[in-house]
Amino acid sequence: MNEASTCRAYVVPGLEQSGWYYDPHNVIEQKTFTDGRIVVAGRKVRRRPEKRADYLLKYTRDYTIAVVEAKADYKLPGDGLQQAKEYAAILGLKFSYATNGVGIVEFDYLTGQERLLDTFPTPEDLWARLRAGEGIDDDDIARRLLIPSYIVDKVPRYYQEIAINRALQNIVQGKKQRILLTMATGTGKTLVAFQVCWKLWEARWNRGGKYTHPKILYLADRNILVDDPKDKMFAHFGDARYKIENGIANKGREMYFATYQAIAEDKNRPGLYKEYPRDFFDLIIIDECHRGSANDEGSWREILEYFDPAYQLGMTATPKRQDNIDTYTYFGTPIYSYSLRQGIEDGFLAPYHVHRIVTSYDYAGWRPSPGELDRYGRDIPDADYTTKDFEKKVALQARTEAIARHLTDYLKRTDRFAKTIVFCVDQEHADEMRRALNNLNADLVRSNPEYVCRVTSDEKDIGRRHLSNFQEVENRANTPIILTTSQLLTTGVDAPTCKNIVIARVINSMIEFKQIIGRGTRLYDGKDYFTIYD
Template identity: 65%
Template sequence: MTETEADTCRRYVVPALQLAGWDTDPHSIAEQRGITHGRIVPVGRGFLRKPPKRVDFLLRYRRDFPLAVVEAKARYKSAADAVQQARQYAEMLGLKFAYATNGPEIIEIDYFTGAETPRTSYPTPAELWSRYRAGAGLADDAAADRLLAPFNHGVNKDERYYQQSAINRIVEAILQGQRRMLVTLATGTGKTTVAFQVCWKLWNSRWNRDGAHRRPKILYLADRNVLVDQPKDGIFAAFGDARCKIESGEVVMGREIYFAIYQALAEDSSREGLFRAYPPDFFDLIIVDECHRGSARDDSSWRTILEHFSPAIQLGMTATPLREDNRDSYRYFGNPIYQYSLRQGIDDGFLAPYRVHRVVTEWDAAGWRPSQGDLDRYGREIPDGEYRTQDFERVIALRARTQAIAKHLDGFLRKTDRYAKTIIFCVDQEHASEMRQALAVLNRDMVAQHPDYICRVTADEGDIGRGHLSRFQDVETRTPTILTTSQLLTTGVDAPTCKNVVLARIVGSMSEFKQIIGRGTRVRDDYGKLWFNIIDYTGSATRLFADPAFDGEPARLTEEELNEAGDTVTETEILVEGAEEEPEPGEGEILEPPGEERRKFYFDGGQVAVAAHLVYELDPSGAQLRVVRYTEYAAESVRSLYPTSRALRAAWMDAAQRSAIVQRLAERGISFEQLAEAAQQPEADPFDLLCHLAFNAPLRTRRERAQQLRTRQPDIFTRFGPEGRAILEELLEKYAAHGEAEFVLPDVLKVPPISNHGQVADIIRLFGGADQLRAAVAELQEQLYVA
């Protein structure tokens, strides 16, 4: 019973693996390999990370090609006790072999055959690789060698486990002759990295469709310049002069890695498609990024391009799971050969959780109706009718609403961080311009310091807008801080430090919604970017979060009510568990129609206030979506740990167990500071607050508990002499005023009034030594909670 898992690994597993030949390559055995980063959990106004998941041993045939996991238990347990964990990790990593052991006993799990088999030793690397080839149907030696081609480790230090799985799964499918493939990876999880490494392995191993001794010709295809320029000039720069971009009507034949947008290749009534200048069998592989955006539709003009190059293997990449609005992509490319969802990314700690703020103006809540004879800014009479959120900025532009939204957002940034990078999605380019102007007026001080503090980035800005965007994406720059846009930034814009995603327009589809919120899902620990806000002025986020198909719940919901001036009147916090617009040719913006006829009315009068502000937060336990008050959620969490107040008290009296309780509640997202604020009980002792909320016990303040101790145990302070008694009295008073943080030794001894008794060493001598002082303070804390 004294042996641990570490003993099993050291005394049994490592020698057995070495005997089987797994130590011949320095990369063969990865011990205590971390595979996740640990989920980010909101705690009060801060966050913590849960411990990452680790496998005991990862067995790799090559550095970039793992074959199996080994999970160990202590010697006194059985190997069967490790089976479920071994299976869990093998399935996460997409491996076909797993081993469970307690040292002498070994159980092999073979996913090709479905068998669990006792063994007396581990297979050799060559044996396991041979079995993998047989199970995967890789009889051809050349194909097997290409699958083992190394990644490029100069551009990425280490691929995440799901990226490695996706890369190897794609290459294996290509080598097996699969013609069309689909990979679904949530926004922010590195689709570009996956695409690059697939190309790198195939290019360096000289794979091509006809088996000739040449490198493959690969086309990277998307619908926006930013989606091809970023990878071409970024990670794909490793290909050097093998790259080129097809543009400006120029036909280039002598390169190997091509980039293009559909619009550069497509045909229309005035021109023949440039794609016809290339033979149908010119490309070996076509990678279609953001393939859900229309190229696979039967009636899409872009579909002709894919059909022309039908001899090529075609790989579709998307961030959107199967839904009605992207069914064509799945029909064309087939079911995904690999998927990694937003929920998985948040659970693993690779993606940032988020708080959703639902803000409702009075006109969005009740509708807006013009008064008789109201004229717009161009002197046109506004048709009578009741206009709703879906009409705002499309049928009727309401300047007062735009200004109310701008004022609320400005107040939000002033309360949080005025340099927090923010993207505002507006209805169209004109709306984006109005929003930029309204915010600029409210932020004259910032604009005076930084002329590019607020910028519009739409198709109209061209290179200027792309310059703003490039600086916004740079983690080292503070400005531009706020970008207003409409459609241009919904897809493929990597902004690692974006902390606020603002919806000032209705988002019609789940596909687009996931793309938009993906602007904030990147995590950058080194820049303090662990979470982000979604500020929703149209109800899109809360409506789509309620969709059962959504797989990444919000972290917090707040509801804020605004008055006519745009000021917050009330704010309520609730804890929550658990038709896409086609881009126009070029850059995906909704452009103004030609001619002088305006497509909407512009009303510049009236006053509007924010009527409500809700905040949603993701339940850290990962349960299903539900709406509960923060205090109710905390009460349920306490009862799940301790069924009675007596059980909670017994644990709370012990300092070590008390720390464990605080940690376990923190991992569930519960902060005592925030809980006291939500319950409007700032003076309550944390223990009493928990008992009151969870078990309806009487609520006492810290001062009442301190006074009760003085009355019940008057002699607790007398045994250490007058000065020692005075120090303990002062400690108790500090607790009554500020809480248990005042019991931290030796820090509390260094501040008045206790520091007035002398240096730390002098105070320790008053109690007869450090151990005696610690014991006295521990007893003081324990006695506080006796009754």
């Protein structure tokens, strides 16, 4: 009897007999949980095989508790155990099973024990064992862990489900006051944050133990990082949402959004955050928490310390390094990490090619001619200038034009309508780059005046409109194809259409580098990889 026949004749009836096919429990058969890595060879693109579990056992709709791997009846019961254990480790499960339809082998990650079984455990048995192993003694805590997710158009992927469940468990069990999730750019941290908030909201969880909705603050350092989740993903909270801004400390809502700058103390006013009681918030979510919030000397750190009674969930895309050590010191070891490498390996993120260009100015350096003036008509001090000096100590227009020419030639050889973001030294450099690219692509600009646009903080609403049009997947006509920027787009911008990342400045931080290339890692139909033009 082959594997398929074994499943029909023995495995499914065995699982049904143990109660797994009866509500609220469920069995997901032949569940694919990765997409398979994208492999690019020349112009050919293929995917490696997906990872697929024979059976996932769900205690409830959103709570997977075990994995089962089945083999043909002429094989040993334990022949599929290594695969089952591998899948359980990836999926964050504590129980894995292998069977040939006649015998069953169980591996229990809670005890480290392996044993032979005649029948599958019941859902109640596994849930009781999991509760005992995880110290979930309180029935009310157990109930809160099983609150269903809000059904949105994006069903959580396996790693998001792990992150959601671990964050939720840490909070409702009171394990840690400060919690950290490290997840690569493009892997859906906002969805994780939303589902955690929704489950706590539906569970009527709060620190005081009252049966009321929690008060939650979503905190970040840029308006785009706050406005986008507030107006999109978190729109399901309806009128419970409120953005703290313009010096007004409203206390009559439950789901708050704010930038550090809007509530922090500065030379013109005391901190607006102090108008809220220290214990006002039950949970604070800090997006891109490596960006100053956990810096020992940062004024923003004072906000987190002021609201110390609240549970604090930090989210970052950057692994622990020397230049973000304060973040990991403050929040501690991540309760879950999902790396850029793993995202690419699973096929959820786009792989990348590196196209390296070295201009003659970067290779040999540059020295001004006697009496040479800068763009403002000032004498340029006589010195040898290298890459680190360009657009900082000296603005070298010829270098900017050389980079723009290289990029234009590359796009002409590949695809002139491939969405591209150029990261420049500062806003002035971004404007010079925009002008150079505009003039080199005048044939396309005649029909699409917004072919090249600058998006920096100076543009305000106009820049946001350009960015929104750039992000548009459905309509590519008469939208920006190339954006020049400096710092604004390094983080928190969902741009699945972006196929080229151009780095036209020196980056001395691995954190910033990973944030920048994260603009290109998201996939969409017609985009299988992206290019880093360095």
